[in-house]
Amino acid sequence: MRIASLLPAATEIVGALGLADDLVAVTFECDRPEGIRATRPVVVDTALPAGPTPGEIDAIVRDRAARNLPQYELDRDALRDAAPDLVLTQDLCRVCALPESTVTEALADLDLDATVLTVDPHTLDEVLDAVAAVARAAGAPDAGTDLVAGLQERLTAIDQAVGGRPRPRVLALEWVDPPFLPGHWVPAMVRRAGGEPLAGIDGGRSVATSWEEVAAQDPDVVLVAPCGFGLDDAVAQAEEVRERLPGVPMVAVDSASYVVRAGPRLVDGIEAIAHALHPDAVPAPPPGRITRLS
Structure with missing residues (x-):
C-alpha cells in the first residue's frame, strides 16, 4: 500500500x-x-x-x-x-x-x-485507538494489536511504580507567551506519571491564561512542554517561567517528540515525566528527553 x-x-x-x-x-x-x-x-x-x-x-x-x-x-x-x-x-x-x-x-x-x-485523538486512550486504526487502514491489524499491547504493558508498569506514592501537584504549560494550560491527553499523561494535574481540560483544547492565574494554582512542579519545541528550547523557556514563579521546581520536556505528538512516543514521555516526579521509583529515561531545573 x-x-x-x-x-x-x-x-x-x-x-x-x-x-x-x-x-x-x-x-x-x-x-x-x-x-x-x-x-x-x-x-x-x-x-x-x-x-x-x-x-x-x-x-x-x-x-x-x-x-x-x-x-x-x-x-x-x-x-x-x-x-x-x-x-x-x-x-x-x-x-x-x-x-x-x-x-x-x-x-x-x-x-x-x-x-x-x-x-x-483527544485523549490518551484515543491515541492508542488511533494506532490500531492506522494499522487496520494500512492492512496490518495484527501489527497494530501487538504495538498497542506493548504500549499498554509499559503504562501498566508505570502505574505500578508510582501507585500509592504522594502525588505532586503539577501545572503543565503548553505555551509560555502567553501561557496556555494543557488540554487533550496532557493532563492524563501527568496523572499516569504519578502527578496531580492542575487546571487544564482532559480531552479538550489548551486554553490561554494569565501568569496571575498560573501562580494562583500554587503548583509543586511546573512542567514546561511548549508545543512543537525540543528540549533545548523548553529548558530556555523554563528559565523564563522560573523568573515568574521563583522557588517552584521546573521540569522541561522535549514536547515536540514526547508530549504533543499523538503517537507511540507519548508513552516515552510519560515514563520521562514519571522519573522527574518520582526519581527513586522510575528509571531515568535516555538523555535528551527531559531536564529538571531545581
Missing part, C-alpha cells in the same frame, strides 16, 4: 508498525522513522516564517487565523506524483497540522482515488 502521511504522528505510527517502506509522502516535520524526511517527497510545509519567538509565533498564528489564511502549504503536484492509496490526515488542530478539508479538496481536484483516514 502506498501511504501519504500528512501528520507527523501518523508517520511515526506507520514506522512503529514496521510499514515505513510503504510511505510515499511525508511532511516537513516528520522525523520518525529516522531519516524518513530525507528519503520521501515532502508534500506539506509550514506557511510561517522561521525563527520567531513564542510570543511572535502566537501573534502570527492569530493574525493568519483572523484573515483565514492557512498555517500550512500543501504541494499538490508532489501529492499527485506520490499517487497514494491511503492518506493519513487530521482535523484536531489547524495550528498543528494541515486540516482534513484541505486534503479532501486537493484529492478531488487531483482526481486521486485514495482512502482518507482522519486521525483525531
